[in-house]
Amino acid sequence: MVLNSAYLIVEAIWGVMANSLALMADAGHNLSDVLALGAAWLAHVLAKRSPSQRYTYGLRRSSILAALSNAVILLLVTGGIIWEAILRLIYPAETISGQIVLGIAGLGILVNGGTALLLMKGQKNDLNIRGAFLHMATDALASFAVVVAGLLIMLTGLQWLDPAISLALSALIVLATWSLLRDSLDMALDAVPKGMDMEAISAYLLALPDVTDLHDLHVWAMSTTENALTVHLIRSQNMDSDHLIEEIRETLRTRFNIVHPTIQIETSPCAINCAAEGHSCV
Incomplete structure (x- = not known):
């Protein structure tokens, strides 16, 4: 300067x-x-x-x-x-x-x-x-x-x-x-960061053990170097998901450069009121 x-x-x-x-x-x-x-x-x-x-x-x-x-x-x-x-x-x-x-x-x-x-x-x-x-x-x-x-x-x-x-x-x-x-x-404007493959992220999450569906998947830039993600995962059984969440966090960080993921585990499909609130089911 x-x-x-x-x-x-x-x-x-x-x-x-x-x-x-x-x-x-x-x-x-x-x-x-x-x-x-x-x-x-x-x-x-x-x-x-x-x-x-x-x-x-x-x-x-x-x-x-x-x-x-x-x-x-x-x-x-x-x-x-x-x-x-x-x-x-x-x-x-x-x-x-x-x-x-x-x-x-x-x-x-x-x-x-x-x-x-x-x-x-x-x-x-x-x-x-x-x-x-x-x-x-x-x-x-x-x-x-x-x-x-x-x-x-x-x-x-x-x-x-x-x-x-x-x-x-x-x-x-x-x-x-x-x-x-x-x-x-x-x-x-919170657009998906450049180079981020949403289809690949969705495919990875849906391929996880006992994950039957997902909704409210959002990815945006927190800064010029850090990306964030939120997602609701649906599993068929109400089991301990702590290990799965840690695995997801590590993969999102190393494979997709997402450093701040927020993951919610549910056991019921996307409800009607979810779509009414403007969210989308995948």
Whole structure:
């Protein structure tokens, strides 16, 4: 965060001096990077808070909200850049210094690319870190595009290349951010987590000893890294189910990455009033 904050200040100052929209656009993305890293950090801290009387699940869901806010902020910043780039194409700016653009953007590749590498491993299993990683990776790409813009302006003197490359870059960022927005919004709405096979979970539960049916099977994300499940299992006999429940918990954790299962054992089929309450029998 400190490294990116320092760089965005330098980039914004030199962007104004060079009259380069590409540099100022990149500085805007660096500002969103700092906010994204801050949000990811805060969510990581909050997710470790113990459950309380008010927040019985703790504050794990804050990581989902952070990922969602990162996607929204990045799209809003990109929208502003697109608007300014269109205005620059209609009303060309004054002469742009290609040398300054080239030098500052080259530094940006090192700063943003290095930060993205630090986040690369963690982003595979955590949507929150993935949001921060996407910010840094797209900014490294942005810096590279700005370097290209600086070189072309130096070689050709065509000033419209600066906003044109900004537009192309913004389109790529929107495409890269869309999946983050969709996945984080799904999590916020308690959709089944991406990659979770509900049919496989149902088949596993129905294959358990003496389980004749199940209903009210729900799976959702408690955070960007933890999944929860609730299910009612119907058994033909009223027997001790403690051992079976422990076996189910372990299998759900190791096979399906579900760390918080809640299992209810019943000996009668799904009642009529169950469906009347909006639940479904499987």
